[in-house]
Every structure is written in C-alpha cells, then in structure tokens.
Amino acid sequence: MFLTGAFPAISVATYCLLGVALTLCFIFYFRRPGKLPPGPWRLPLLGNAHQLPSKTPWTVFGQWAKTYGNIIHVDLFGQSIILVNSQKIAFDLMDKRSTNYSDRPIIPIAAMSQVGDTFALQSYNDSWRRQRKMIAQEFTAAGVSRFQSLQEREWRLQVKRILHNPDTIFSEIKLRAGVIAIRALYGYYVRTPNDPMLSNPIEVIREFSRLSTPQTGLAFRFLPRWTPGVTFFKEALDYERLHVAATVAPYEWCKTNLETPKVLVPNVCCDIWEKNSVLDQDGHKQVYNALSSALGGGLDSNASSALTFFMTMILHPEVQQKAQMELDTIIGFDRLPDINDQSRLPYVRAVLAETLRFMPPIPLCIPHALKEDDIYEGYFLPKGAWVIPNIWNMLRDPIVYSDPMTFNPDRYKGDDKAMEQVKNLVFGFGRRGCPGRLFAENSLFVLIATTLATCNISPGLDENGKQVLPNGNYTSGTISFPEPFKITINPRSTNTDALLAEVHELYE
Template sequence: MSETLVLVTGVGGFIAAHVADQLLERGYRVRGTARGPKYQALAETVKRPGLEFVRIDDVATSDFTAALAGVDAVIHLACPLPGRKSVEETFSSAIEGTMNVVRQAQRAGVKKLVVTSSFGCLLSPTHMPAFHGLTFTEQDWGVTDDAEFEQQKDNKFYVYFTAKIKTEIALWDFARAHPELEVATILPGYVIGPYSASFPLPADIASMGTNDLVLQIITGGAVLPAPNWLVDVRDVARAHVLALTRLPLGGHGDARFIVNAATYPWAKAAAHIARARPALAGRIVPLDTIAPLPGVLSGLDNTRSKTVLGVGSYITPEDTLGAAVDAVLALQKHWAQVNREIRCTWRQGLLKCSLGNIMHLNIFGQHMVVISSAKVAKDLLDKKGSIYSDRPQSVILRLCGYTRTFPLLSHNETWRKQRRLVAYEFNVGSISKYYALQEKEAVTLVRNLLDNPDNLMREIQMYGVNGFTFPKSASSNNYDIRRIGSIIMRVTYGYQVKSVDDRMLAIPLQSLGNFSKISTPGAFLVDQIPALQYLPRWMPGSGFLDKVDTWHQMFMDSCWDPYQWSKTNIDTGDALMPNLCASIIQSQEEPLSDDEEAQAVYATGSILGGGLDTNMSSVLSFLMAMILYPQVQAKGQAELDLVVGKNRLPELSDRPNLPYLRSIMAEVLRWSPALPLGIPHALEEDDDYEGYFLPKGSLVIPNIWEMSHDPEVYTDPMVFNPERFDGVDAEMAKASSLAFGFGRRVCPGMHFAEGTLFSIIMTTLATCDVLAGLDENGKEVMPKYAYTSGTISFPEPFPVKLQLRSAAAATLLADISTVE
C-alpha cells in the first residue's frame, strides 16, 4: 500500500464514499471526516485496510490539525445539497467550510487540493442560460447579483448555486495568493448512480444525494423541467482521483474540469425508465403531462476531462439510470426493513430497540426522528417547543372528527384555547377539590376486586387489549377498572356512572375503540391518497366513507351528549359539583358563543381518551410489580402503618408524608410507561441538531421506554427499585415526567392522573396484600414482565388476588359510602 495519505472530507457522502473506494483500490491510504453520530457509525461499521475516520463536526469552524496530521493531499467534497440547510448555513458550509479546509491545509504544508464544485458555477444562478442553446466550457463563470439574490432567497437552487459560485471564486483567489498550492476543481452535472458497497446506505432522503430525483420519478412525483447534464457517480469519483494524480495542472483556467456524460433532460430520463422498466411505468406521471423546457437546452463540453484528466469514455446515461433505479429500489427495501426493525416490539417481556440517542429516518417519503435520550427530548421538545409542538395530521382521523380535540389538534390558537380550559381546572393548585372523589373511587375499586378478583383481567381485556368491545351481558358490578372512567366522567361532567352498560360512558369508550382501530398506521388508503375522500358514494372503493359517517356520528355523540347533559343539569343539581364543564360555563359572564362552546365540548371530550387507558395500564403495572417484588410491597405498607396508622384510610393529603409510596408511583411510571413511544410530535420548521438536518414536517417520536431504561441513568433498569430515587422528589420527577409528554404537549391533567394512581396505590397497600392469582388447578401463577404492542401498552393478562390485611381494614373499606 502507498504511503500517500489523502484526507477526504464528508467521506460518508454519495460521491465521497466512491472517491474513498477508488483511492483505496489504487493503493492510497484514506482518512475520512464525518460529523458527530455519523462519525461514530462509520468508525463502528466500516472496516477496510487503509481507511480511518476522524470526527469533524463543522467544516466551517472546526480545527483540522489532527485531521491533517501526516496528510499528503486533500479531496474536499463536504457540502449540503440544495434545500438541506438554511440560507446562512448553506453559505457557511459551502464558502467558509471550503476555505477553512483550504486555509488549514495550506498552513499544514499540504499542497495538493481537489475540490468539488458544480456545473452551476458556469452560468447564472437563475439557470436561464441553460435554455439558450449554448455550449459551456471551463472558461465560463457564473455571475452573482446581490439585489437579485435578495429576491430569490426562497429559491433553494438559486441559493445553492450562488454559494457554489462564490466558493469557487474565493478558492481560486486564495490559490493565486499561494502559488505553492496545486489545486483542481471538478464541476459535475447531476450525479446519480449506485451507492458504495463499503459504506452504510443513506438513512433518509436528505442523505441520498441527487438520487432523490430518481426516487421522485419512480414514486409518481413531479419530473423537473430543469436542465439535466447527467453523469454517473463512479465517473465523478474517478475524475477526482485522476485530478489528484495529475496535479499540478496549471492556473485556475486550466485546472477546472467539467465532468458530464451527456445532456439528458429529466423527461427523457422518465421516458427511458418507463420503457426499460415496465413494472415501474405505472408509477411515473403520464409523460404527456411533463412540463416542456423553457428553451433549447445548452450543453456542457467535457472534452478536457476526457483528454487532460484521462477519463476517456463515460458510462452511458442509460446504464447510469439503470444503476440509479436499482439503487433506489434497493434503498426502499432497506428502509422498509429498518422500519420493521425499529418498530419497538415486546420480546420475552422486554422492549428491544437498538437506536442511538437520536435517529433520523425516511420511511416511504415520511421523515421520522426517533429520540431515545431524555436530554435530546428536552433540548428539542422542551427548549424548542415553538417549532416541535405540532401533531402529524391524518385524513381518516380528521374525517371522523378526532382531530377536533386538543391532543390531536395542530399547534394553533384553537389548540391553545382548548388546552387552556383543561389546564386551568387541573393545575396543581386546583385538584385538591377532587381528592375525596378519587379516594372514594379507589376504595370502591379495591372493594370490588376483593369480592370479584376475576373481574380485573376480564375488564382489561374488554376495554384495553380488545379495543373496547363490551359484552352486552356484562353484570352491574363488572366495571372495576372502569372505575377510572367513572372518575373521569364525574370530574369532567358531574355525571355519576350507574352501571357497566351506562350509555353515557359506553358511547365514549366505544368511540375510543374506533379510534384505536382507525389510527393504526396504514389502516386506510385515504391517508396515502387523500383524493379518495371525495369519491362518489356509488363508486367502488367508497365503502369506507359509510363507516366514516358512523364513526363520526359516534365521536360527536361521545363529546356532545355528556356536555349537554352537564350543561342542562348544572342548575337542577343533578350534575355533581365541582366538575370541569360547570367551571367553564360558570366562569363566563355571558353565554358561550358557538365557537367557544364547541371548544369547550371538544376540550372536555379529550379527557376520557387522554386518561383512561394510560391509568389502566399503570394500575396493572403497579399490581404486577407488587406481586413480583413483595419486599417493596412490605416496605410501602410499613410506611403507611407508621405515618397513617391502621385506624383510618390514607388520604391524598398524606402524600407529602409518604416518600416511599411516592417513589413506588414514580418507579411504576418509569418501569412500565403506558405510552412506550409517546405521541408523535411534528416539526414545524427545518432544524439542525448535533449534525442532523431535521426537515420540516418530520414526525418526532419520543422513545420513552428507552429513556426510562437508560442504564447510564438507571442502574439495573429492568429491576423495580423505588430506592433508586433516595426519596428525592426531583429524582422521582425526572422519571415520572417522561410518562406525561414534553414541552407544550405535556399532559395538562398529569397532576390529576397522578392523584388517581396514587390514591389506588395507597388504598390498596393500606388494606390489602397483593398476591399472585391461581390457575384452574389452584396453583399460583406469577406474572411475566410482558406487554402488548400498540400506542398504549398493557401488561399481558395475569391473575391477581387481593387479600385483606386485617379485619380492621375490611371495616374501613365498608364504612366508605359509594354515594356522593
């Protein structure tokens, strides 16, 4: 192997990876730069003799001293493609990035430099000369206009090519001032083709290079009416390596090289793909709908690259297109496989998810950002809440009405109005008025489970795992876990649920069941093809619209009926006080306007959906933990006996004096978060975080399970261990707060939800021992730490037995009235 060491910047990029491959094949040693997480991934996965990596987080500002140590030549390729960065970042990366590398290389004594430029440096950034039937050579230079630039700042191509022109001008000015430097620039056309087999495949569209234009063609996207001077990525890489071997090549006029195979319009490329790949023809927009070019396409003269550099013949456009299509199709399959692998699944009771702290993916055109670090979540979702608080929008959910409620509303003024109504009622200073209700319902739950222990899992199977399907023959006392629903109905509407089949609760729960079904990703084609929502009802394929009508009516009934009942019965006294509806209505001096009333209806309608399933899951996880960790149960009971005594039931006002019970609740929320992947946020603007470009519209998924089980934060994270918090409320809050969301989307009812859960925990432990249930043969069945998949995750069914701790405990439970 040669002793010549070449520094290749942005080595994981589309062209740079091929440059590294070809240098290694010629016997050179290669040191490649990469940013942050990408550097880590390359260093861990790419193992080739003669290849090493160095971390450079920002080419515009980083110190290259270590990167340039012992280097004989530099090939600089690192630069974002059009639209990948803001205007300021594009200029910084292109101009300052290039000049920072070049200046430091010159100071380090490196003389040989090959820099990637662009065909855009040959003509005006408007591109109009491209349609004047001209022939461009290396003697042509693009001219920039500052006044015109101000008018074109929103045009990503104009910005990109302006930056490239200014970069090459600055480069050659520096070269003239330092004649010892041997510099060459490569000006390629549109670069497409295969990906390097030595490097990881692109994780998303943002990193797939100009092949994204091929992806756009074969997925039915627009075919650009733009000039297409087409060249294979392998030829572009070869030109860089040949330029390095032939330095010095003279002054700036003699050391610029157009690298291009042919003039080949995108419409012609689409037509070729349709002919050569009949299976893809149906995906491509009708060729007769492609907009014509605005003039005669100019050409690029590649003579000097063939003769001076020695490129010789180029790979034909047809072969290049074939390789690019194969690469894109393989990439789609790879992304689909990655998507399957990152769908965190429960295996042997343990959620497996092999992600870094942040991962940016593209699944069938949808950008996804998966966050697995509490720090990253707070950096983005909390500190940048102004742009990370939107929700992804679903056509089917909108048609059914669910996006009218604030958990799913876009980040707008309507969302603010609704959330404000709920947050005011359930803030930490207001919820004490509901303590007595929460305590009473906790007692009723424990009492019913003592009488009918089999009801616990039967109810969970009805309302949780099976999508809220209610058996019509359910008995009146068969609604133990539905006690949580009863609490929510009472607090929200002042309504006392009367039986298991009470319509006032059954309809909202059925609507929640519908939501569970229709919100499953990919369940309805209308989310992928929105035009289907406009199909005439007589047309085949429109049958789903009839279901939509039914689901929409049920959703409306679930929100409006309880509200209207509450509104009507405030003055009659039938609506129990206090309640959220009454607080909203009575706080207004004038009757609510139609819009204000609608916001009140949908705000209150959000409460049941936001609180039922998650509380049910947490209660079951608590019971499971007490069976699996009896020493924790005993310690919690001892604290209750010491602080509260055995002559009364604990009350929520005792909570400040029960640090171990608070630790148990925090550990339940950490050990088994009900929403393991949270609720997705949507990014409202482009953002950049630690080297990741995060595009507007990205789905941002907080991987709460991974955050809660980070071994660097929580020792032995799979062990249920309340002692890990040392009784410190701040440490408990770090864990438990993850369960309630982030930033502006934090659950406004979190304090009330914690009160409900704490009331059940303290009442259960004060009066009962939680024991493993028995199977049909009378043998103990220990629960397994295993959970269902889905947005909200439940423990898999397990039997449980509550056993009274004493006769006094039975008396205390019996003394609590079930009537308000």
C-alpha cells in the same frame, strides 16, 4: 397504536392510483436537502413500511438505537418520521425548541373527523391554545384538590370490590377510572360499564388506535374518497359518528340538566361555563372538544398504571412489604391513607414513580411535528416530519437507571427530583405536556396507598391450585396494558373490612 396495524383489502385499480401517488412522494423525497439522521435501509416508495414492527414497537426502536444511535430517521410512503430514544435529545428538541416542535402531524383519521378539533390532536394554533388553557386552569393544584374526595372514595370502592372478587380487577379498574374522569369533567356519575357515557368514549379510543396507524392512513392520503376497494374511508365515517356521539352527549346532558340536582358539582364543564359566561356556537364547540381531550387522556392511562402496579406487587413482594411497613408506621390502622398524606410517605411515592418508569402507559409519545426545517447535531430534520419520543427506552436507559429491567423503588433514595424526572417524561414534553398531570398523580397515589394499606397481593392460582405468576408482557397500542394475569387479594387485617365498609357508591 400509531405504528401498528395492517393494510385493508384494496383492488387492482387502487394499487395503480397508489403507485402514482407514491412515485411522486419518492421523487420529492430525494430532492430533500441535508443529511438525514441514520436509520434502517429503506425501499423505494414504501420506505421502511415493511420494517415497522406490529407488536411492542418501543422495544424494537430501542434495539435500533444500538445500531443507528438515539436519533433515527425512518420513511413511510414519503413521510419522514424521527424516532427519539434519548431523554437529552427529546428535551433539546421539544422543550428547548418547543416553538418548532409543538405541532401535531396531519393524521389522516384526525383530518377526516372532528377528533382533529380536540387540542390533543390539533395543530399548534389559537384554537389549541384556547382549549388547552381551559383545561390547564381547571387542573392547577387548587383545582384538583376539589376532586380529592371523589378520587379517594372511588378507588377505595374499587379495593372493596376486588377484595370480594379479585377476578374482576381488570374491568373494575377501568370502570373506576371512567367514573372518576366523567364525574369530574361533566358532573355525571357512571353506574355500569355499559353506560354509553363511558362505553362510547372507550370505543372511540379503541377505534382511533386502530385507524390512526400510518400503514392504514398514510398509504391512502393522496387517494380520493371514492377510490374503489378501500374500506378505510367508510370506517372513517363510522368513526366520525361515534366520536361526535361520545363528545357531544355528555356535554349536552350537562347543559340540559344544569339547573337540576342530577348535575353533580364541582365539575370542570360548569366551571368553564362560569368563566366564559357568553359562548357562541364556536365557543361551545371549543369547550366540548377541550373536555373530550381531557376525557381521552384520563380514561385508560391511569388504568394501565394501576394494573402495572398490581402486577409488580405480585412479582416483588418485598416492595409490597416495605411500603406496608411505612404505611403502618405513618398512618396506623385506624384510618385509610388519603391524598394529603403524600408528603409523609416517601417510599409509597417511590412506588408510584417506579410504576410509571417500569412501564409508562403511553410508551411512545403521541407524535409531535416540525413546523419548520431544523438542524440538530448536523442532521437535517425536515418540516412536517413526525417526531416520536420513545419514552419506554428513555426510562430503561442503563446510564440513568441502573439495572433498568428491575422494579426497584429504592433507586430513587427518597429523592423527589429523581422521581420528578420520571414523571416529566411520562406526562409529555414542552407545550404538549399533559395539563391533567396533578389529577392523574393524585388518582394513582390514592389507589396505591389504599391498596397497600388494606390488602395483601399475591399470585393467582391455576385449576390445580398452583400459583401462576404474570408473564410481564404488554399489549401493543397507543396505551399499553399488562396482558391478563391471575391474582389473589386478601385483607391485611380484620380492621380492613370495617374501614372499607364505610365506602359507598354515590348512588347505592
């Protein structure tokens, strides 16, 4: 998570070097022109480092908005950070002024490794445009339709498995999300959670989340890599090796096995090759970095939303029953719902939208950065400032969403425009919006519809046989997950087993 973490152990010599660097930052900071947005009182040199929360920072930043307003300035070792708590301000800056707000900040771990070459973290430049265009062209409405059968089969298989063993729901959901993403991108079918094609990218995401914190990286950005006592630089080298392995291995596997039946088609990697028939070394690097960005975006975010869905169905059985009634009426009992049924199931679509609103998988958007100084509503926003939209707070705005802490799909009244408003926030802003949005929506829809059509979801039981409700808490991190909860899942009818019996793994 970008705003959590702690300092590694450092020596006295390191503190001296750090003090000199921070003093220069302090002098530079007070030479800035203009009135910065309000924010909490800060210390010399450290700024607000002592106030940045280590857990669920989105809730703390939402509380700060009540004191300082919806645009807040904080300082971390001389680095300006602009917190945006309002949907209007976010769109004013990152959509209407997207040319100036589409850059990424220089995150130290990204600058020290090839993860900084992926379009998710690249500066707003020609390489970024080329990579993003590759992925965006593959995930159009027509493009994602190629993968509908994959998504339907894998999420149905997931439902089949958790019906037999509900305790595996957390691991099974993460596995199926990985199977779908890697199969669609590279034509490779993951069979176990321990497959390096899946486990390495998951470890990369986990380590990036830890090493990308300002407390870990920004404090040492001016120090040489040989500085004694700083473990960050060694950890960055270890991370670089892991990232390269996770990025290059699936790409090289696809290239090596291209002419064999091992590579399953269609897949995005092969499609990009067909459209770019002549690729030099840099061209191949652009392709595998683009695919790496897409994989990073698809592994955990859908899994987070899927687990939020199961948690809220336990807590709101009335929503579950209403959605099941719609499915029974429209789909019936002789087949499973599929992605093409979306337009006929407005309440199930509302359940999806409310799942995203209730807890967006990335509560704090990956930071944007200003390319040039700007003025907004009289406030000076300096070049290079990090701009962090608090999506969680925007989706809990009581002016827009009455009783926002309650899970209530009826709030949309079947209005797709209102549902789109939620998705527009969840999937990012301006030119940095997620190009795989349609793919992600289809995946979540088929999971929700299949589960509700075939399962009754209820609280799990403790060792005494008493029901235990989820506590509703979430982990801190770039992608946030519900804390583990117990669950009971039962088939809705004798027909459920018959319908799911036809669902098989690709290689069973």
